Amino acid sequence: MSQEPDRLFAVPLPTVPDFTFNEAVARVFPDMIKRSVPGYPTIVENIGVLAAQFAQPHSVLYDLGSSLGAVTQALRRHVSCGDCRVIAVDNSSAMVERCSEYLHAQDSMFQELLPVEVVEADILGLHLQPTSFVALNFTLQFIQPPQRLELLTAIRQALLPGGALILSEKLRFEDEQEHELLTDLHVAFKRANGYSELEIAQKRNAIENVMKPDSLEQHRERLLAAGFSKVVPWFQCLNFASLIALP
Numbered sequence: 400m401s402q403e404p405d406r407l408f409a410v411p412l413p414t415v416p417d418f419t420f421n422e423a424v425a426r427v428f429p430d431m432i433k434r435s436v437p438g439y440p441t442i443v444e445n446i447g448v449l450a451a452q453f454a455q456p457h458s459v460l461y462d463l464g465s466s467l468g469a470v471t472q473a474l475r476r477h478v479s480c481g482d483c484r485v486i487a488v489d490n491s492s493a494m495v496e497r498c499s500e501y502l503h504a505q506d507s508m509f510q511e512l513l514p515v516e517v518v519e520a521d522i523l524g525l526h527l528q529p530t531s532f533v534a535l536n537f538t539l540q541f542i543q544p545p546q547r548l549e550l551l552t553a554i555r556q557a558l559l560p561g562g563a564l565i566l567s568e569k570l571r572f573e574d575e576q577e578h579e580l581l582t583d584l585h586v587a588f589k590r591a592n593g594y595s596e597l598e599i600a601q602k603r604n605a606i607e608n609v610m611k612p613d614s615l616e617q618h619r620e621r622l623l624a625a626g627f628s629k630v631v632p633w634f635q636c637l638n639f640a641s642l643i644a645l646p
């Protein structure tokens with residue numbers, strides 16, 4: 400994957416545009432997400448490990464909001480069940496183009512990987528096939544809040560018995576003190592990863608209108624409302640968490 404460092408917010412911008420997953424972001428995305436999301440490499444690798452426990456022969460595994468396909472690559476490193484395939488979906492053409500290139504590179508380095516299809520589409524309009532495993536790794540937070548339940552309901556209905564959804568998200572906290580503490584610590588994480596105060600402030604402005612985090616309680620209630628029977632947090636680092644939702 401690209402090693403280009405993220406300097407997108409390093410110089411003062413006259414106005415900070417809303418954040419989009421465009422070509423400039425796609426180019427620096429591996430560096431951006433690793434330096435912005437505490438625990439990201441651990442989450443991605445372990446999604447592969449978890450998927451191997453839930454994947455069923457002859458079924459589809461979905462990576463929804465796949466960006467450059469980091470989760471898809473982890474699925475292909477860890478899952479080897481018979482006649483499974485991965486479908487990676489993203490609505491950013493810049494991401495989809497690079498994702499396909501990276502997966503071709505993975506194909507050329509390793510044998511017997513699960514077949515993969517990369518689809519440029521809005522995940523809200525997808526007709527999901529019967530699936531044993533779905534990953535929404537930091538994607539739901541970019542879906543408009545009123546549409547989140549509908550998406551989770553569609554995923555629940557497509558999930559086979561014994562399957563699982565992994566939902567990773569930035570969290571907000573209902574307790575004000577807890578929210579402030581973990582937000583400050585996240586800023587410290589970004590600083591420790593080389594981001595300046597200007598970069599941190601401009602990125603905050605860029606994402607505030609497009610990324611709306613929910614609390615753990617909201618996620619749990621919405622997942623249950625969508626028809627999931629059990630919600631189990633398996634990872635949290637500061638204000639970023641990942642949940643297993645069982646049908």
Ligand SMILES: C[S@@+](CC[C@H](N)C(=O)[O-])C[C@H]1O[C@@H](n2cnc3c(N)ncnc32)[C@H](O)[C@@H]1O
Nearest residue numbers: 420464465466469489490491521522536537541
């Ligand atoms: C934070 S990134 C996800 C990171 C990725 N899952 C990973 O683990 O590296 C969010 C992605 O969701 C995609 N996305 C947002 N809304 C979408 C939608 N409605 N349909 C498809 N993709 C969407 C964005 O284009 C972006 O690539």
Ligand SMILES: O=C(O)C(=O)C[C@]1(C(=O)O)C=C[C@@H](O)C=C1
Nearest residue numbers: 431432435436537569602606610
């Ligand atoms: O919350 C922040 O400050 C972030 O930068 C988070 C976040 C994310 O969670 O997806 C936002 C946009 C980029 O995709 C990378 C990281």
